[in-house]
Each structure stands twice: as structure tokens, then as C-alpha cells.
Amino acid sequence: MDPSLVSLIGLAISIGIPILSAAVTIIICGTALAGIGTEKPELLSRLIITVVLGEALAIYGLLIAFMLLGKLPDITTMESANKALISGIIISVATVSAGAGISYSGSSLIAATAERPETFSSNVIGVVLSEALAIYGLLISFMVIGQI
Amino acid sequence: MFRDIKDYLLVTSYILKCIIKKDLPHEDDDMVEMQKLKVLVYEDYIDAVVRSLGHAGIVQFIDMREKPEDWEEVLVPHKGSNETIAKYSGLLSKIEAAFETLHIKPEDFPTPEIPITKEPTQKVLAAVEQKLAELPIEEAKIYALASRIDQIIDDLGIKPEQFDKENKLAQSEEMELEHIEFELIEIDKTIETTGLSNHPVLVERILAKHFDDLDEIGKKFAELSKFVIDSERYFGKRLVTLKKTVESIIGTIKTGINFEEIREDLLTLWTIAKEEKRIAEEKGKFVRSSKTVFFEAWVPESLEKEAVERIKNASDGNFIISDEFPDLDENVPILIKECPSYLQAFGKLECAYGRPSSGDIDPLRIFAITFPILFGIMFADVGQGAIFVIAGVIFTLLRRKGKLAKGGDIIQYLLISGEMLIYIGFSAIFFGFIFGEFFGPSGVLHPITLAQIGPFQIGGFEPTQEPMKMLKFAILVGAIHITIGLILRFLNELRHKHYKLAPIPICWIWLIFGSLFMWAYWGGISNISLWFAEGSLMLGGLIILPLMLIFVFVAVAEGFMVGVGFTVEVFAETLSHTMSYSRLMALGLIHSAMNYLFLVLGGVEHGVFPLQSIPLIAIGTILVLIIEGLVVFVHTLRLHWVEWFSTFHSGEGIPFKPFEST
Numbered sequence: 001m002d003p004s005l006v007s008l009i010g011l012a013i014s015i016g017i018p019i020l021s022a023a024v025t026i027i028i029c030g031t032a033l034a035g036i037g038t039e040k041p042e043l044l045s046r047l048i049i050t051v052v053l054g055e056a057l058a059i060y061g062l063l064i065a066f067m068l069l070g071k072l073p074d075i076t077t078m079e080s081a082n083k084a085l086i087s088g089i090i091i092s093v094a095t096v097s098a099g100a101g102i103s104y105s106g107s108s109l110i111a112a113t114a115e116r117p118e119t120f121s122s123n124v125i126g127v128v129l130s131e132a133l134a135i136y137g138l139l140i141s142f143m144v145i146g147q148i
Numbered sequence: 149m150f151r152d153i154k155d156y157l158l159v160t161s162y163i164l165k166c167i168i169k170k171d172l173p174h175e176d177d178d179m180v181e182m183q184k185l186k187v188l189v190y191e192d193y194i195d196a197v198v199r200s201l202g203h204a205g206i207v208q209f210i211d212m213r214e215k216p217e218d219w220e221e222v223l224v225p226h227k228g229s230n231e232t233i234a235k236y237s238g239l240l241s242k243i244e245a246a247f248e249t250l251h252i253k254p255e256d257f258p259t260p261e262i263p264i265t266k267e268p269t270q271k272v273l274a275a276v277e278q279k280l281a282e283l284p285i286e287e288a289k290i291y292a293l294a295s296r297i298d299q300i301i302d303d304l305g306i307k308p309e310q311f312d313k314e315n316k317l318a319q320s321e322e323m324e325l326e327h328i329e330f331e332l333i334e335i336d337k338t339i340e341t342t343g344l345s346n347h348p349v350l351v352e353r354i355l356a357k358h359f360d361d362l363d364e365i366g367k368k369f370a371e372l373s374k375f376v377i378d379s380e381r382y383f384g385k386r387l388v389t390l391k392k393t394v395e396s397i398i399g400t401i402k403t404g405i406n407f408e409e410i411r412e413d414l415l416t417l418w419t420i421a422k423e424e425k426r427i428a429e430e431k432g433k434f435v436r437s438s439k440t441v442f443f444e445a446w447v448p449e450s451l452e453k454e455a456v457e458r459i460k461n462a463s464d465g466n467f468i469i470s471d472e473f474p475d476l477d478e479n480v481p482i483l484i485k486e487c488p489s490y491l492q493a494f495g496k497l498e499c500a501y502g503r504p505s506s507g508d509i510d511p512l513r514i515f516a517i518t519f520p521i522l523f524g525i526m527f528a529d530v531g532q533g534a535i536f537v538i539a540g541v542i543f544t545l546l547r548r549k550g551k552l553a554k555g556g557d558i559i560q561y562l563l564i565s566g567e568m569l570i571y572i573g574f575s576a577i578f579f580g581f582i583f584g585e586f587f588g589p590s591g592v593l594h595p596i597t598l599a600q601i602g603p604f605q606i607g608g609f610e611p612t613q614e615p616m617k618m619l620k621f622a623i624l625v626g627a628i629h630i631t632i633g634l635i636l637r638f639l640n641e642l643r644h645k646h647y648k649l650a651p652i653p654i655c656w657i658w659l660i661f662g663s664l665f666m667w668a669y670w671g672g673i674s675n676i677s678l679w680f681a682e683g684s685l686m687l688g689g690l691i692i693l694p695l696m697l698i699f700v701f702v703a704v705a706e707g708f709m710v711g712v713g714f715t716v717e718v719f720a721e722t723l724s725h726t727m728s729y730s731r732l733m734a735l736g737l738i739h740s741a742m743n744y745l746f747l748v749l750g751g752v753e754h755g756v757f758p759l760q761s762i763p764l765i766a767i768g769t770i771l772v773l774i775i776e777g778l779v780v781f782v783h784t785l786r787l788h789w790v791e792w793f794s795t796f797h798s799g800e801g802i803p804f805k806p807f808e809s810t
Contacts, residue, residue: 049785049786052778052782053782055779056783058777059734062741063737120500120501120502120797121789125790128725129790136727138734139727142615
């Protein structure tokens, strides 16, 4: 296969799938948040963290896509093209799993906080740890690009 | 030389003592002592005691039902208050019905002063019921109508003498009360829908002026106002008529009733009933024997004398009291202190997570330093930092002058965070100089190297050009940040006198910096095989030994299995929490890259901004400030809430809420 095509596919995956997972996360958490906002608007400023962390997933994809974009002229061999493709796949899988984690624990966090606001500080751990999954993927993906 | 060291040691030990001990002259103001009062009162006086304490609002009663193991063999829960609560609820609804009949809105009047009695609540209840039954509420109805008509006339600015001569409708003297009332309701409704009560001044002005003098718009306005004037004339007429009718009816009543007095009485009864109901509810927290009632309460040390004095007076000496310091592990309520206004935003962010437990160090001031630093690293930019500073100054000035006090939610948030924007703006400017960013990597500034610690370079590189250096820098910042948290944990353990657990944070710091050193010394994670070959001694000393020590300390203090679990947790957290700080790198790079995009679009090269690039860069800056600003803010918050607070800040503090009966 043509190295430039493979690396472009990697680029497309690295931006497309993180954006999709961010969208799904925001859809799930955002609707839950809107529901709670009608009952207890004073909690919104705290709970907005779920939506913003979902949004950050798209930003990680954007970062990898930017870096791949910068490397595109250097990709001439099949080996480096494969690295570009794999780095895109890594960040995609990482953000999809982080998105799943944030969606589930985020919407539960929102519901639980509405019932008992004092549980927020322990329940938020689930959301932020899910989000950390994306960071691990980002780091490795980043190092793979560094080797191109 | 020797003297220097001795002085230094003296000063250090003094500072440490100040932090650990609470009774030294320079005591930390955050430490407010709470005393636990244990009181046994003869049952006839318990109502008086609670009433007296509730008036002063100085103690917080402890709910005894939560720890039945302390009393259940000797005492029983305080029963019988449910019936009293129900009776008071009934009484309250009766009084409120009377308010309705007499058209009194209790919230419009000041709360009357009520005398503190020593009577038991049953007697108070009986007295209130009797007094209420004696009040001539039906008879006072007509007076209520009269005062209401007066009020409406007042509100509309109607002068009764204006209508005296036009009043030819005086035939309705026999009009029944109900009709008058019905008409008043109608008038009320109309006034509300036409907004007439807002117009008295306007009406007066228009009435006074000749319409001929007015210009075109003035005439139209006058035409529009005609309806208002007409309706005012109509209402004025009707109201004055009604007033006369009511007055003539009142004239026929022989018995003199003072409406003001009845209102005062009702308000007093209402206040008493509300207070007694609250007291009855509070008593549900107590326990009792056959003749005595026992309760526990938190009281700030400074108010203890007053509380004891009040209990003594209210119970005529029929009480037993003991005070004690709470256990070190007990969750004692904390007195909430006002945050200084320049730290208000940080205070809110900290409280959103949870307040520090009693006796813990309040990390607010350290939080207010580390928060802007982490934000600045991710948002490093001289130009955008300056925008933050300017916005912050504007918001702060607006807030100090009290403007926009009625703005929406978002405006309020911005106003509160005025000072915070200034701090994070300065931090962004500082790191902008270090990483050479001015509205992105535009080439205007050159990165400044601050220091070089082994492989960790602080500043002197552009993050987008050398991301690996940025990653190392981010990890170093993370290690330092977590270390600050662990030092606070160490001090907290000392303050709680958990001497067996105190060495754990120290070993943990050893582990973090040991691993960091290993990582740097052996050239990164890719050479990890060397750690176990040539570096095995170093591995033992820097990673395995502190882990073993942590295990030993926890196992000695809390048992073997807890020790195993905790050691595994420490190992995992050291890895994951430090790695988590790599988001400093990721978000810093994204910030730089997003700005770079607009720089390229605008055609900026080598620090020269062509004129046509300015609008593009302005749009880009606004986008970055809003979207990136929010994301970076949340990530900074998350680093503090999860990675930092989890090392030392439990967030389980309960604010001290004294019982207030009024």
C-alpha cells in the first residue's frame, strides 16, 4: 500500500474516533446534567466536570492528529506509515474506553450527587480515573509518533 | 558555624512546634477548639434549657440516635415529642389561617421580641391555644378591610379629598362585607395586571401638565397613559366609596377593637409556636431515663462559659454537666471562617470538593499558589495571559464597586473569580516567557532557560518543537506537587498524633523521587532491563526499600492485610498519579498548536504580524480563551481534586451549625 495513504488513514482515525467518543460522552453526560439542572441548579458548576472531561477526549485526538500532520512530509517508508496508523489506532481505542468510563460513571455521579451532594468527592474518582485511561493511550501514541 | 546551626535548629523546632501544638502563642488561627458538653437535666427543665440555648445560637446538638451503642443499655430515646410537634403544626396552620382571613403577610412585619419563659413546652402550648381562642378574629375582619383599603389608596397615591365631591354613590352603606371583600379582590387583580401601582408619580405628572405643550411622542404617550388615568379615577372613586362604607360599618360596632394589637398578638403567637416546634424537633436527638434527659452538644471553646451559664440559669441548678475534648479521630464540626476576598474563588473550589476535617491543615493558601502555576504551564502565553490579567482587574474593580450585583449566574462567577483571573494571568505570562509564546509560537519571544536539573530542563525550549523535554518537565512538576501534598499529610498525621503513620508520607516521597532518579539515571523507561541488572542495588535502595518500609509501618499500625493492600495502592498511585501530570504536556502542546494554526492562517512569520492577520488572530484568541480556557481550568481542578487532595485532604469536615430557635 502507498505509505502516504496509510498515514492519512492513521490521521483520519486519530481525529475521527476520539471526536466520536467525545460526542457520545457529552451526549450521555450532558443530557443527565440538563435533567439535574432543573432540580438542583446549584450543583451544575461542580458537575460540569463530566462534560468537560468528555470534551478533552476530542482534544487528545486533535493533538495526535496535529503531530501526525506535522510528520506527514517525512513519511516515505512503509514502516513509518505503519507507525502513524498504529498511533492513530492507539489513541482511538484509548479514548473510546475512556469515553465509555466517563459516560457510565459520569451519569451515575450526576444522579448520585443530586441525591446526596456529600458523596461527590468519592464518586468523582470514577470519572477522573476513566479519563486518565485516555492519557495513558495518549502518552504511548505520542512516543510512537516520536519514533517516526 | 556551630552557632548558626544551633540557631537554625532552634527556629526549625519552634516552627514545627507551632504547627503541631495548638497552645503556643503564635497558634495557627485555623485551629478552633470545640468542646463536647455532656449534660443531664431534670426533665421539667429540659424545654427551658433548649429554649435558652436556642436563643443564643451557640451549641450544636449531637444526634444521639446515630450512636445507640453509647447509651442503649441505660437510657431510651426521648419520645413524646412527635405528638407535640403535631400539635404545634396544627396550631401554626390555625394561626396562618387567621393571617389569611385578616390579610396579614407575616413576612412584611419585623419578628416580635418574645420573652424567654422557663415553662415546659406543654404549658406554653396550652397558653398559646387559649390566647388564640380569645382573639376576636371574625370581628377584626372589618378593620383588616379598612386597613387594606388605606394601604391601596396609599400605594396608588390617591388623594381621597380629590374625589369627595364626585362621590355620589354613597347609597351602598348596607353593602355587605363579603361584597366589599369581593370588590377589593377585583381591584387588587386589576392593579396587578395593569401595573397601576408603578404609576402614581407618572399619573400625577401627566395630570399636572397641559397636553398642548407636548411634542408628538409626548402626545402619544399621554394618550396611552389616558387608560391609566381613567382607571385611576375609577379606582379612586370606588376605593373612597368603599372606605366610607367600611368606616360607617365600623361606626356601628360598639366594642372597641384595636386591629394593630390583634396583629401584634398573632405575630407573637406565631413566633412562639414556630420556636417551640423547632425545640420539640430538636429534642428528638436526645435520650432520657424516667426522670432525666441526657444530651451531648458541640460548643466552641470561647462560648462554653456562656452555654454552661445558660444551662445553669434555665434549669435552676437541676443539672449535671461535664465537658471534654473530643477524641482526635472524632469528626468534630469546624467553625467556618470567612475567606479573604482575594482568595474567595479558591475557597469555593476547595469547598466544592469538601471542607478540611477538624484539626487538618486548611490547604487554601497553598492551593491558591499551586493552582495558578499548573494553569499557567498549560496555558503558557504572554499575550493571552495579559488578557486574563486585564479581565481580572476589570472584574475585580466591578465587584469591589458593587456593580452588576444583579447579573446572571455566569456574570457572578466571573465577578467572584476576578482575583483568580489575575493570578492565573500572571502565571500564564511567566510561563509564556519561559516557553517563548506570544499569541502562540509566533517567534516574537525566545524561550528563557531557568534551570537544568539532570535531564529535566526548566524552560528554554518550545514545547511544540521538543515535546519530550516538555513531558519530562511535566512529570517533574507532578512529582513536586504530589510531594507538597505528602508533606501536608505528614503534618496532619503529626497534628492528630498518629505517630505510627507519620513516617509513611516521608517514605512515599523517597519512593517518588527514587523512581524519578532511576528513570533519569538509566535513560528512560526503554532501558528498564538495566534497572534489574546493573542497577539492581539502586533499585533496592530507591524503590523496594521505601515500599517495604511503608508496608512495615502500616502493618504495625493497622494490621498485615491492610499493609499489603496499602502498599499495592501506594505503588499504583505513584505510577498513575505521576503519569497523570503528563496532561500538563498534552494540554500545553494543544494550546500551542491551536494558536499556531491561526498564526499560519494569518501568515505570521518570524515574529512579524502582518496587518491582515490581526482579525484572524483575534478570532483564534477568543476561541482559545473560551474553549481551551475552560478545558485547562477543569484539568487543573482535576489535578488538584484527585491527584493532590487524595494525598492529604479528606474533605469530610462538617461545618458547625448551631441550633437557633428564632
